Amino acid sequence: MLAKEVFKGMAPYKPGKQIEDVKAEYGLEKITKLASNENPFGFSPKVEQALPELIKNLEVYPDGYSTVLRTKLAQKLGVDGEQLIFGCGSDEVVEIISRTYLDEGTNTVMAHPTFPQYKHNALIEGAEIREVPLIDGYHDLEGMLNQVDDQTNILWLCSPNNPTGALIGQNDFRYVMENCSKHVLVVVDEAYYEYIETEDAPDTVKALEEYPNLIVLRTFSKAYGLAGLRIGYGIASKEIATLLNITRGPFNTTSAAQKAALLALEDEAFLQDSVTTNIENKHQFMKFCDKEGLSYYDSETNFLFVQLPVSGDEMFEYLLSKGFIVRSGDALGHPNGIRVTIGKLEDMKELELYISEYLASLKEGKLQ
Numbered sequence: 001m002l003a004k005e006v007f008k009g010m011a012p013y014k015p016g017k018q019i020e021d022v023k024a025e026y027g028l029e030k031i032t033k034l035a036s037n038e039n040p041f042g043f044s045p046k047v048e049q050a051l052p053e054l055i056k057n058l059e060v061y062p063d064g065y066s067t068v069l070r071t072k073l074a075q076k077l078g079v080d081g082e083q084l085i086f087g088c089g090s091d092e093v094v095e096i097i098s099r100t101y102l103d104e105g106t107n108t109v110m111a112h113p114t115f116p117q118y119k120h121n122a123l124i125e126g127a128e129i130r131e132v133p134l135i136d137g138y139h140d141l142e143g144m145l146n147q148v149d150d151q152t153n154i155l156w157l158c159s160p161n162n163p164t165g166a167l168i169g170q171n172d173f174r175y176v177m178e179n180c181s182k183h184v185l186v187v188v189d190e191a192y193y194e195y196i197e198t199e200d201a202p203d204t205v206k207a208l209e210e211y212p213n214l215i216v217l218r219t220f221s222k223a224y225g226l227a228g229l230r231i232g233y234g235i236a237s238k239e240i241a242t243l244l245n246i247t248r249g250p251f252n253t254t255s256a257a258q259k260a261a262l263l264a265l266e267d268e269a270f271l272q273d274s275v276t277t278n279i280e281n282k283h284q285f286m287k288f289c290d291k292e293g294l295s296y297y298d299s300e301t302n303f304l305f306v307q308l309p310v311s312g313d314e315m316f317e318y319l320l321s322k323g324f325i326v327r328s329g330d331a332l333g334h335p336n337g338i339r340v341t342i343g344k345l346e347d348m349k350e351l352e353l354y355i356s357e358y359l360a361s362l363k364e365g366k367l368q
Contacts, residue, residue, distance in 0.1 A: 004124065004126070006123050006124065006126065007124075010120070010123060010124075013116075013120070015036070019031045019033055019325070022320060022323070022325060026320065026321055026323070028323045030323055031323050031324075031325065032323060032324050032325070032343060032347045032350070032351070033325045033341075034324060034325060034326050034340050034341040034342075034343050034347070034351065035325045035326050035327045035339075035341060036227070036327075036341065037162070037192075037222060037301070037302055037303050037339075037341045038221075038222075038225070038227050038341065039222065039223060039224070039225035039227075039274055039278075039302070040278070040341070040342070040343040040344050040347070041225070041273075041274040041277065041278075041344070042225050043224065043225030043226055043260075043264065043270075044224070044225070044263060044264045044267035044270040044271075045267075045270065046263045046264075046266065046267045046270075047226070047260045047263045047264055047267075050259070050260075050263055053259070054255075054256040054259050054260055055256055057255070058255075060255070061251050062251050062253060062254050062255040062258060063255070063258065064250045064251050064252075066084075066086045066253060066258050068258070068262060069086070069258045069259075069261055069262050069265075070084055070086070072262055072265055072266075073233065073261075073265065076265060077205050077235060078205070079205065079208070079235055080238065082238045082241060082242070083208070083235055083236055083237065083238055083241050084233055084234070084235060084241060085233060085234045085236070085241050085244045085245055085248060086231065086232070086233045086248075086252070086253050086258075087231070087232050087233065087234070087248070087252060087253065088230045088231065088232075088252050088253060088257075089219060089221055089227075089230045089231065089232045090189065090191055090217045090218060090219040090221070090232030090233065090234070091115075091117050091232070092230075092232070092252060093217055093232060093233065093234045093244070094115075094117050094118060094121060094187075094189070094217070095117070095121045096244050096247045096248050097154065097185070097187060097215070097234075097244065098118075098121035098122055098124070098125050098127075098154070099121075099125060099247050100243050100244055100246075100247045101153045101154055101185055102121075102122050102125040102126070102127040102153055102154060103125055103126055103127065104125075104126035104127070105151060106127045106128070106151050106152070106153045107127055107128035107129070107130055107149070107151050107152050107153070108122045108127050108128070108129060108130065108152065108153060108154040108155070108156065109130045109131075109132065109144050109147045109148055109152055109154070109155045109156070110129070110130070110131055110132070110144075110155075110156040110158075111131070111132055111133075111134055111139045111140070111144065111156070111157075111158065111161065112131035112132065112133050112134065112333065113134070113163060113164075113332055113333040113334045114134075114156065114158045114161055114162065114163075115156075115158050115161075115162045115189060115191075116332075116333075118156045118158075119131070122154075127153070128151075130147040130152075132144045132147060134161070134164060134166075136166075136297070137161065137164035137165070137166040137297030137298060137305070138161075138164075138166045138168075138298075139157060139158075139159075139161065139166075139168060139172075141168070141172055141175060141176050144176075145176065145179055145180060148180060148181055148184055150181075150183075152181070152184050153183075153184065153185060154184065154185045154186075154187060155176070155180060155184050155185070155186045155187070156187050156189065157173075157176065157186065157187065157188045157189065158189045158191075159173075159188055159189065159190060160190075160192045160195075160196065160299065160300040160301045162191070162192070162301070163303075163305050163327070163329070163332045163334060163339045164297040164298075164299070164305050164334075165192075165297055165298065165299025165300060165301040165303060165304065165305060166297055166298050166299070166300070167196060167198060167200070167201060167298070167300040168188075168202070169198070169200040169201070169202070170200055170201070170202045173188075173202040173204070173207070174202070177207065177210075177211045177214065180213075182212075182213055183213070184213060185213055185214075185215060185240070186211070186213055186214050186215070187215050187217065188204050188214065188215070188216050188217070189217045190204065190216060190217060190218050191217065191218065191219045191221070191222055191232075192222055192223075192300065192301040192302065193218050193223075194222070194223035194224075194271065194275055195222070195223060195275055195278065195279065195300060195301050195302045196300045197279060197300060198300060201300070204216045205235055208235060208236065208237065212237045212239070212240075214236070214237075215234050215235065215236040215240055216234065216235045216236070217232065217233070217234050218232065218233060218234075218235070219231075219232035219233070220232060220257075220260075220261045220264060222302065223271060223274065223275055223302070224261070224264040224265075224271065225264075225274070226257070226260055226261060226264060229254070229256060229257040229260050229261075230253075230254075230257060231253050231254075231257040231258065231260075231261050277345075278302050278342050280345075281342050281343070281344070281345050281348055282299065282302070282304060282342045284345070284348065285304060285340070285342060285348055285352070286304065288352045288355075289304070289306055292355070292356060292359060294306050294307065294308065294359075295307045302341060302342050303339055303340060303341045303342060304339070304340050304342065305329065305334070305337055305338070305339045305340075306337055306338055306339075306340060307336060307337045308336055308337055308338065309336075309359075309362065310336070310362065311328075311330060311335055311336055312328035312329035312330045312331070312334075312335055312336060312337050312338045313328045313330045313331075313335075315328070315338050315355075315358065316328035316330075316338060318354070318358050319338075319351070319354055319355070319358075322354045324347075324350075324351050324354065326338045326339065326340050326341075327339040327340075327341075
């Protein structure tokens with residue numbers, strides 16, 4: 001009963017504090033969760049109206065090819081349906097990529113800090129991990145390319161990056177693709193794609209026509225608000241997608257998730273309204289941070305990583321006692337800061353009040 005040796009130095013994923021646990025621990029009635037980058041405005045009403053239909057025929061296996069969703073999404077993206085791979089969230093696609101391309105004797109290059117599942121899955125496959133520190137929240141692309149050698153099989157680019165929110169622009173993206181060895185699979189994880197504001201974002205899907213070693217990841221968990229149904233996808237060349245679909249389990253996305261994603265795709269109004277409002281609330285929160293003298297990383301996402309004069313854990317615990325769950329930078333490998341999911345305006349205003357109170361008490365020496 002011996003597992004792989006690498007598991008001795010690993011631990012299961014630990015999610016952030018859950019709402020009911022915080023209520024019980026602090027005796028609070030209202031809890032506002034701003035820790036997991038979920039859509040505070042929920043999900044498309046078209047999905048909610050269809051819920052009775054979505055859960056019919058649960059005794060029947062789902063369509064393992066996600067045929068209807070595949071056809072609709074391929075049309076929307078302007079790609080061939082055979083270029084798509086679906087997963088139980090885009091993080092399952094990360095796992096599938098790792099299983100397909102990594103093993104002992106290979107290595108993989110990524111930023112630090114970034115989405116932790118890249119490293120987690122690579123370790124399980126026995127690959128060497130090469131992490132390159134961020135520069136002001138951005139990928140050090142030159143430094144990452146310098147780590148690539150003949151044994152490198154995957155280069156991970158989280159854009160916009162989690163937990164900092166910084167985007168890899170058009171010129172920088174092209175620099176990577178032109179200078180990275182063609183035997184290396186470049187994975188651009190665009191989980192927050194719908195929240196991008198800048199016009200400098202590269203058209204990564206179009207770039208697939210030019211770069212056969214590219215794969216783009218996206219998800220229905222964030223802007224579409226379907227995190228609880230777990231469905232994401234990758235877009236790649238037919239050759240890469242075929243290999244990934246060989247690795248993929250035959251029924252890895254549920255019928256309910258496939259149908260809900262299809263309805264979510266059709267509801268452009270909900271998507272645009274929630275994204276626009278979220279961006280407005282983010283800019284309001286940025287103004288608050290400016291007023292308080294708090295720096296933050298450039299963010300093209302629905303969250304802001306705020307740097308603090310105290311540890312992230314300290315601010316996390318204080319806000320927790322007030323009924324707000326945020327993500328401590330200490331837990332993300334980036335101390336002295338918190339990652340705040342942008343919520344509804346009234347919740348953000350209340351959060352700002354508590355942050356101001358804490359900082360004022362800190363200045364007055366009331367907090368140790």
